[in-house]
């Protein structure tokens with residue numbers, strides 16, 4: 001059984017000349033559910049959760065970052081594996097409700113929380129809020145007073161640490177909008193401590209996404225502990241350290257982040273202080289667990305480029321256009337006799353930035369052939385849009401030989417329904 005090169009998961013593998021997800025061949029899924037199609041492997045998600053548990057220990061609190069892929073069925077799978085949730089909007093909280101999942105093990109971050117979101121999350125009894133801005137404090141305190149119970153908060157610090165990642169997904173530098181700069185944080189801790197309706201239970205950092213080394217996590221913790229140690233009130237009642245998400249995956253090029261190294265870099269200090277680690281991975285759990293299958297429409301040569309036109313586009317997978325992200329792309333059923341050609345894999349959307357991959361060496365394809373864009377399970381379907389009035393792809397979850405459609409392809413009527421006069 002050969003693993004698909006670059007997939008990052010042994011559960012996407014070649015069998016009988018066809019790419020399979022676990023026990024199911026991808027062409028059969030496209031026949032049943034159409035193209036383009038997101039396909040997820042449940043086994044991969046299970047293995048990733050187990051790896052994080054082994055690294056961080058049973059006491060660690062694992063909160064899946066819902067934004068990475070908010071599909072209700074995937075949320076249920078992650079809940080069944082013992083995860084709580086990292087929320088960044090009232091809408092994500094509504095998703096937990098829609099999936100009939102408990103909210104008590106969720107944390108809520110977000111640089112611009114709205115009053116209704118704060119009220120809804122307080123009413124839902126989430127574990128704690130990650131406070132990022134002073135404007136939240138009176139809103140949180142008022143919600144606590146109304147409910148007759150102090151609201152638990154962790155302060156999101158911006159430690160000004162360079163995570164060494166793409167500028168658009170870096171969040172822990174002082175020029176980023178996220179968190180509270182350490183030199184301003186003392187006054188906010190004082191305000192929290194002074195308010196009877198707020199309880200300081202922890203500190204939070206999230207440095208960015210797709211981190212490749214443990215060093216930024218260690219540097220951030222060092223800055224947080226230096227801040228806390230300046231004043232005993234900053235440590236009083238504190239029991240959580242939320243080190244954020246950002247655990248990088250390979251995308252067919254590099255090694256994924258060594259999560260054991262991250263755990264080893266922070267655990268001794270957290271244990272010495274009696275702080276429970278909270279982690280908020282999104283990409284690490286779902287990225288390698290999903291692929292986007294697309295169908296070749298045709299080919300055309302223009303100038304020096306050779307374009308392979310496919311039926312998936314930037315509206316289905318925005319990451320290449322948004323961050324110049326590179327996803328491995330492979331043929332689903334590579335023909336042994338096909339020579340390799342260098343192509344730009346592009347979609348039908350009317351934007352030059354609409355590409356899935358540029359300068360890729362792929363076996364020469366014919367119309368109707370299938371390609372798989374790998375490592376697309378995180379920030380793929382969740383960032384998809386209806387641009388060019390395109391229906392977002394269907395999504396299926398494979399578990400061994402079992403296949404479950406977890407999202408239907410949209411109908412055109414659904415796209416227009418809010419525009420039609422009542």
Ligand SMILES: Cc1ncc(COP(=O)(O)O)c(C=O)c1O
Pocket residue numbers: 065067068086109206208209210244245246247280281282283284378
């Ligand atoms: C506060 C917070 N936590 C966790 C995450 C998840 O990041 P990743 O998917 O890289 O693990 C994000 C992503 O933007 C975030 O903003």
